[in-house]
Amino acid sequence: MAEEAEELAAGTLDPECACMAGLFPDVLLTATDEVLDSFEGELPGLGEAGDEKVFAVVERVVLALNAVDEAHDGAAFETDEREELCDYIDQSLTEHGVDVVALTTRHGLGRYQLTDKWRKW
Numbered sequence: 090m091a092e093e094a095e096e097l098a099a100g101t102l103d104p105e106c107a108c109m110a111g112l113f114p115d116v117l118l119t120a121t122d123e124v125l126d127s128f129e130g131e132l133p134g135l136g137e138a139g140d141e142k143v144f145a146v147v148e149r150v151v152l153a154l155n156a157v158d159e160a161h162d163g164a165a166f167e168t169d170e171r172e173e174l175c176d177y178i179d180q181s182l183t184e185h186g187v188d189v190v191a192l193t194t195r196h197g198l199g200r201y202q203l204t205d206k207w208r209k210w
Contacts, residue, residue, distance in 0.1 A: 117157070120157045120160065121165075124150060124153040124157060125150070125177070127150070127153065128153075128178070131149070132184075133185065135186065137186065140195060143182065143187055143192060147182075148206075148207050150178060151204045151207040154166070154174060154208075155207070155210060158209065163209075165210065175201065175203070175204055175208075178203065179203060189203060
């Protein structure tokens with residue numbers, strides 16, 4: 090978005106070709122950041138927690154992202170953003186000591202099915 094704004098200001102981008110602000114309005118970015126900040130606050134010590142606690146944290150972040158998506162008429166997150174959010178959740182858990190592969194395997198899920206139970210986006 091910053092790059093697009095710079096190009097617009099410099100006159101190197103036709104305003105009719107600028108789409109980032111429309112796709113990612115500040116209210117969407119702020120709401121998403123707030124959800125992810127809350128999620129990050131729950132991560133410390135999660136590597137030693139039981140499966141139920143880990144799943145509860147994942148459920149909360151996914152449901153909160155569902156609410157953000159619903160507030161934007163179900164169009165907040167496109168395919169690339171959905172994949173990035175899922176990867177972010179997986180990577181964040183991993184960085185805090187959660188073995189996502191083992192966790193999902195214990196529950197009969199594939200690694201990339203971690204969010205599927207709750208995810209609407």
